[in-house]
Amino acid sequence: MSRLRTGVPGTIPVGTLWCALATALLSAALLGDGIGLNLLVVAIPAALATYFAVRPTTRRPRPWTVVWAVGGLALLAVPALRDAGWPSFLAIVSAFALGSLALHGSRSWIGVFLGSLGVLTSVAEALGWAARGIRARMTGSRGRWGVVLRSAAVAFVLLLVFGALFASADAAFADVLGDLTPDVSISDSPWRFFLGLLGLVGALAAAYTAAAPVRWDGLTTEPGKPRGRLEWALPLIVLNLLFAAFLAIQLTVLLGGYDKVMAETDLSYSEYARQGFWQLLWATLLTLLVIALALRWAPRGGPRDRTLVRGVLGTLCLLTLVVVASALRRMDLYVDAYGLTRLRISVAAVELWLGVVLVLIMAAGFFGARMLPRAVAASAALGVLVFGLVSPDGLIAEQNVQRYRDAHSIDIEYLRGLSADAVPALNTLPEPLRSCALEEIQRGLLDSDEPWYATSWGEARARDILGDWKPVHRLRDCGALSTGDNGGDRGGSGETYDPYDPY
Template identity: 70%
Template sequence: MSDAELNDAVPERARAVPVPNPHQWAHHKAEPPQWLVDVRPDPPAAVRSATLWSVLATAVLSALLLGEGLGLNLLVVAAPAALGAYFAARGAGRTLRPWTVVWSLGGPALLVIPALRDAGWPSFLAVVSAVALGSLTLHGSGTWPGVLLSPFGLLGSIGTGFGWAWSGVRERSGGARERWGPVVRTALVAAVLLLVFGALFAGADAAFADLLGGLVPNVSIADGPWRTLLFLVGLVGALAAAHTAAAPLRWDRMRVRSGRARGRIEWAVPLVVLNLLFAAFIAVQLAVLFGGYDKVLQETGLTYAQYARQGFWQLLWATLLTLAVIALALRWAPRDRTLVRSVLGTLCALTLVVVASALRRMELYVDAYGLTRLRISVAAMELWLGLVIVLIAAAGVWGARWLPRAVAASGALAVLVFGLVSPDGLVAEQNVQRYQDTGKIDIGYFQDLSADAVPALDALPEPERSCALAGITDRLGTEGSGGTDRPWFATSVGESRARDILRERPAVPDREACERLGLYDVGRVGVGEY
């Protein structure tokens, strides 16, 4: 039977049955998103010995110095970690660029704040900002995705950093006795000599013993778990930084889709209407400025402080929303540069006037009720937002390629200045001046301030001085209250200065006098109320 006859003999239904594909049930590996492929780092170069030693030094210093508190020890620990990242970057062939220099100088500058100020909140902002600048140093990003996402690259290097370092240690483990024997013997001999002769000299001279006790960290067996945790934190952080320097994620390769261009009427008309609204508000503010507040207060029925308080928060939100409006307009506006610059430039200029109005209202409220941490923080934020608006306006004239880095640098600079001016000290100084001018003071609010406020509060007369310093004195544990000083590397300049003042002129609060001043009145309403 021929092939044609065989085909005719096979029923049509049988011929229609598909041949099974042996690979149709095979597992297909899902492809990663394209953006993840784009930002994937290049394979890192082999880890250098200098990097490994720097990482080990960071871990040891973390265990020895960070257990007592934060101060100059942060800079001491950050130094070998930065060296490890530098050696790793050089091993990968990376070159130093101008913005990298800016970030690498800004990070240590921010870490000076915990060494200067006792207040925890400016120090926290400074440490977080220093980590952000460190991530920018390691990644070298210059786009908005890079500036915003760089800190996540450090987190991604934690696991891979361990494997990278372990492979380097294994490569160097060959001939371990010949390589590491002299190093271990040298370290042991040096440690024994320091221990023996240090103990002899300390026993021979009390002054040398005090000096040695201040320089050497106080380590005990009971602190073992805590010191071990700090060692691991330092090790993980230094390895993550070094691996990121050797193989950074390429955040600048991530592309953000441009928004679909809208017609002029769709975006220009709403922005023009918004500009007119801003102009009308500013005109009212100018009328109030030249006509005086008395008429406005009489018509609105508000008090002087209520008028200032009511407006500040709304104006702060108006500033934030304006930034969002500008971002959306730049995304949807057609590439008509002249019209975009005109409309958005006008909006930026009017927003700066709104920022000035908000700051003026805050000034009025502070004059009425005094300065607090919250008020100085939001005023500083409003100032920084005004600076961001100026940068956006400048980018409209000279191009926006530098804008992401400039905004990040301005934020770090704002945090640095905020810490250097000593917000707690400024709060105390303003309220002391207000007391001298008006006789009004909220003694209870000072109890939550840090030691940075002591020099200003020391200028108060008694019994206000002792009552204002009561809470700070208890927290410091100065002489007379059974406390002891922390080591030099964990003590800020503000705390050390406060201790000196309180030792020279101890605060001895009288309960009856403090009760008359409202210190123990839980129902009081004063400067701490916003």
């Protein structure tokens, strides 16, 4: 670590200390009530702490640094917009990774991977850096710090006394003050103290990393021993022929129709579409592994070797793209027949992203692979951002409601477990389906007392739509309302359980 880090930064700037303190206070006051806009509010002073820390150094923001920083802040908008926890979790993790990359500025595969977690390695040094800076500034300036502390204490007492008087004098002012002021109680003080400490340590670690980043690109791996042309190309050419034969059969299936194939293979509609998708997904993942290993041991003798590598691997990437399209088509058929679920939309999104990675690999074959690691990381972050912004729960509800209108087939037991993001679509269902789908969501909204900064836009919109609505029908067994064949894994008739979709 001492070899990879650029050096020891100078005395911690005063602006960094104040911003780290602000991050700690905001974390303790806002994050204990839930996740929403408060994450973005807490991230702003933490980002300012890194700005003040890097100003005395020679580091200057580069285009990719701006991309990572802006992307990380944009990802924090997902929890503020969506009530569903699963896309918000992915967005928060991705935002942390992008923020760490912005601080390190890595380029290689190892650098991008370790750089996305590298801010954690600066925690111990950051605390010592801050302690030394505070001790240095306290020496010889005790009187000035005493004035600051006394002034802050007097200002706090004045705000507390006059704020209480004005709140008791006017109910409207009391409501506004109550909405803006965090609800802090003695019982959750240890939890809020932990959140404040986490915010303080995180801001200091980010600032220290910005001032003295770890150059993870310094960790290199020896390239594999190049193989001969025949030894290297023959297995890949055979694999390309296998892919081509499979895709030729797929073309025959598309022209002849799925009904004919199912009649010949004794497979049900769901088994053909469902099992085929998972096999093709694994085929895509394994192909990416084959490409990585092939590049490691590719012949590197001259222009003819480079042409051979580009031709063989380019053909494999192109054929794999068709496999990706076939997998997505199977998932589309399965969703049309049995509805959309969280797992189905998630794995379809992963398959689509793998297709993007293949396109990036093909582009790197023509334009060079220097930017490939960062491009793959950026595509993953962009995919997570888009996935969160499109509201997966909302799309699931819309697709299943439309499917009910077209075929009168619905799995109400599954839909009633969605988040508040699904309320606009579920609200259009006829009774008693509407009451059964929204009863549990409405109960959760009424029981929730989260403040404005911990409430997502999706939850606020659901509150506006439902208001104080109460279910017209009280149903103990909503599963009895499920109609049609829901794909077996959702309780439909005539199909077996899907072990790949337990949600």
